[in-house]
Amino acid sequence: MTSRTLRANPKLDLWVRFETKGRVTVFTGKAELGQGLTTAIAMIAAEELDVALERVDVRTADTADGPNEWITAGSGSMEQSATALRQAAAEARRRLLELASRKLGVPIPDLEVADGTVRGGEAALTYWQLMEGRRFEGDVGERAEPKAAEQHRVVGRPAPRREMEELVTTGGRFVHDLERPGMVHGRIVRPPTYDAELQGVDDAGVREMSGVLEVVRDGRFLGVVALREEQAVAAGEALRAAARWTTRPLPCGEDDLVERLTANPRQSLPVIDGAARETDAPPLLPADPATTTLSARYFRPYHMHASIGPSAALAEQSGDTITVWCHSQGVALLKPSLAQVLDVEPDTIRVVHVPGAGCYGHNGADDAALDAVLLARAVPGRPVLLQWSRQDEHTWEPYGSAMLVDLRASLDAEGTIVDWSHDVYSDTHSGRPMPMGETSGLLAAWHRDPPMSRHPRRPSTGFHSGIHRNADPLYTFRRRRIVKHLVDDLPLRVSSQRGLGAFANVFAIESFMDELARAAGADPVEFRLRHLRDDRARDVIEAAVAKAGSTPDGAGRGLGFARYENCKAWAAVVADVAVGDDGVIRLLRFSIAADAGEVIDPDGLVNQLEGGALQSASWALKEQVRFDRNGIQSRDWESYPILTFPEIPEVGTVLLDRPGAPFLGAGEATQGPTPAAIANAVFAACGARLRHIPFTPERVRASRPA
Amino acid sequence: MAGFELTVNGESRRVDVDPATPLLTVLRNDLGLRAAKLGCGLEQCGACTVLVAGESALSCRLPISQVGRREVTTLEGLAEAGGLHALQRAFIEERAAQCGYCVPGILVSAAALLAWNPDPDDEAIRRQLADQLCRCGAHPRILAAVRRAARELRG
Ligand code: FES
């Protein structure tokens, strides 16, 4: 079966080219986000084509060339792009061998390929001699058979990470580092709060400032363009001071959030077999009195993506065409979205992905692209490099949605779960820009005059999408009732953040499994295994426990487990923690096990799993977006602290490699299990049951038995 | 605008800029040394770390007028005549990065540590890097890379 990716991008030439002598260019419509995509893609190409890894150049998402793969999200790069590229590279090799066979007069089975040279008897031809600078015609198709796992020599082995040498010698090349002839600098001035209205701005003084080329005002979108960066920064500050706003309070502050999540109007849909249904949600019936029934409520606050680098973009208008270099995860969606806002033909816009700092979901990248375009249109012919300030980033990015999860479960006399109920309350998890009707997902589009309205929020119904991602656990229960609630009128701007609903759903489920195991007088590991019919799940849990070995003295140990979206990678995290008298949680060690199908780049995979676990630990221990009715109070790293080097645990990871099995996305697999592993470990260490993120020392002290 | 003579990576450089311009901006935009990154501009994240007179320093708010003739070393100046700095080799070896945005600052900060303490224990490394933020969770690899470089430097 041809994949969706190949159906949308069938031409072989979109994937593989031999244009420059001695080099192979392969394409992916995905973006390098720090997940190591280009390394894995190059390994697959080198493997299938039998060329040295060093010969492979990888070109990533660009709306002007290569395949259109929509978006780089949902841990889909390996499943979609790498699988398609493997087929394309195998087809390229098949065609090259056919050609070589004809030219050399040697039957295909007698040909040998080594590093791009095809040998048949005494004669040999290189791929580049065979191609003679031509490009492939026709489709990838299904004729070629990718190599069997036993033949692999490149994939599944350690390989150097691409661009590492450049990174450690010159600092790499991020969108912030781009330079073009005549380039100038831009900064924007956002309103002080979401709904503030611009009363007026006297920008005469700003226009006089040194280096200032343009002050842009369009509705309540304000920006400056200046010759030099420090001039743009200074002019931006002056413009901020010159603007007069009337603000409107947010509908609530952080203290009322839990109440708002359950009290506000909402749409409720049942979740059955992982997908939401457009029917009435079943009521929660009273529990069978013959069972032992537990219920608990879990909470996660709003979290920031909080990229280390500010959102940025370089835009240039020349004639009627606009080019934007940016770190959007979805250049193919951004292009028509920009066209819609600007009311121009999509093909007058080219969007090129250039790495930014890690984004972990939908952050300010797309918004910055529109900002840069709006500034560039004010100075035609001059490329404008726009960078957000730290405060722009912290206060305007779309956050990960706050969530509330109510669980109830009943145990029979044998300690088996017979009844399970899960209600999850949250705002949407998808605010990405889509070219849709009259609405926009781009920030500046809401601020220009006339303003566009936001995309309507609708409950997503897809398999493990949005709020109900991983709400349906892999465990076997006699009865289950799962309901998602899309809550209206919540205060903050939100969108997709690594793991979406899975972070809080798995946190809740896996904490609750621990509570239930204890109520049943069972070992939490054995209790989970008892409720699992899936062998690969059991293997992963057992591997993590084995990796963890014995618990360090004085520490508590906890487990968290999930299969991401119930169809991607399986991951288990064992956390060992110590809890001080002051309530401070010290992370001692994480032991991780994962099964992501066939492993291409083991090092890259481990990096993703461990990085995800540590980021998730940071969310769980330290993070919450602070806000009151006057607006966002988390404006910098001091008011939004994250996990630092002294707080990082030892981390060890085992991969259960499954050669020949499909690649499974793993970039978000440890996000959910980690907070549960920590909470369960804290309970084991000191008896405090943590159900409310972040796990601050005050909460630990308050939850600890006297 | 005013003229400033700087010593950067062993070379004399002259720039004409406003005296309040941060060193980071001058390095990146006037001298084409883009390894040090703008992360926060608030002296809170470490992305802009460089060496000033051998000590690790945040360059995002350091006015160029206060740098004087003190030797400034950026990541670009870390490599020695014989090739890469031990830390650079170790970061490559350990694949100590995800997005990599934090790495230039961290590498320079670690170089400052190893210059005066060639045998740091784990705690000393963590303390040195305490103000260097990494959002990707690349910390374990980074710590391993610093340990590896220290071992190598000690021979
Ligand atoms: S950019 Fe200087 S400390 Fe963040």
Ligand code: FES
């Ligand atoms: S590797 Fe991305 S911030 Fe450190």
